[in-house]
Amino acid sequence: ETGVTQTPRHLVMGMTNKKSLKCEQHLGHNAMYWYKQSAKKPLELMFVYNFKEQTENNSVPSRFSPECPNSSHLFLHLHTLQPEDSALYLCASSQDLEGYETQYFGPGTRLLVL
Amino acid sequence: GQSLEQPSEVTAVEGAIVQINCTYQTSGFYGLSWYQQHDGGAPTFLSYNALDGLEETGRFSSFLSRSDSYGYLLLQELQMKDSASYFCAVVERSGTYKYIFGTGTRLKVLA
Numbered sequence: 001e002t003g004v005t006q007t008p009r010h011l012v013m014g015m016t017n018k019k020s021l022k023c024e025q026h027l028g029h030n031a032m033y034w035y036k037q038s039a040k041k042p043l044e045l046m047f048v049y050n051f052k053e054q055t056e057n058n059s060v061p062s063r064f065s066p067e068c069p070n071s072s073h074l075f076l077h078l079h080t081l082q083p084e085d086s087a088l089y090l091c092a093s094s095q096d097l098e099g100y101e102t103q104y105f106g107p108g109t110r111l112l113v114l
Numbered sequence: 115g116q117s118l119e120q121p122s123e124v125t126a127v128e129g130a131i132v133q134i135n136c137t138y139q140t141s142g143f144y145g146l147s148w149y150q151q152h153d154g155g156a157p158t159f160l161s162y163n164a165l166d167g168l169e170e171t172g173r174f175s176s177f178l179s180r181s182d183s184y185g186y187l188l189l190q191e192l193q194m195k196d197s198a199s200y201f202c203a204v205v206e207r208s209g210t211y212k213y214i215f216g217t218g219t220r221l222k223v224l225a
Contacts, residue, residue: 002156002158004156040217041217042118042201042214042215042216042217042218043157043201043203043213043215044215045212045213048210055210056210056212090156090157092157097210097211100205100211100213101144101145101147101162101164101205102147102159102162103159103213104159105149105156105157105158106156107155107156108156
């Protein structure tokens, strides 16, 4: 238990669906991150939020839309995804960007796009 | 360009010592982190090196040589529960921070 929770843990969706992934951290951190983990590939950083402000968008397609209403919650809204978007989506947090090197990860949402 | 290289798989027996190497090529190098990930689990932070030398945390140690763009994770007194994937990750800082992850090394510990 890392103090970072993600829901749902598994998600199957069609290419025309709209769904959202939720992340919540109970660590009092100020920075939160979305990563994509595909088989045989390195973790790919998608988005970074610091004090609710987006500080990085790593050239992510617009079909992925993040939202950070407060420092404890992070959402990833999904729409019109493609089968190649099937992956494990991980949320992480750190104290702030100065503590970037020590991130606490959630268990991830395993997404399958049909 | 940016790149990290680590072996894809390592096998060792219980009680042994194993070293997982990581070489990197990147700009704006700030430090090197190591994470452990069990199958179906979340990556868990193990260690971070910003300066050259060895950092020891229990059975795990991590080493960095900035001049050689090289680091390693050393696992001693291997246990079955150490079977997992181990990722090195470079922290870059050029304006903002960024993590560049390696593809991971799958460690199998045999009885």
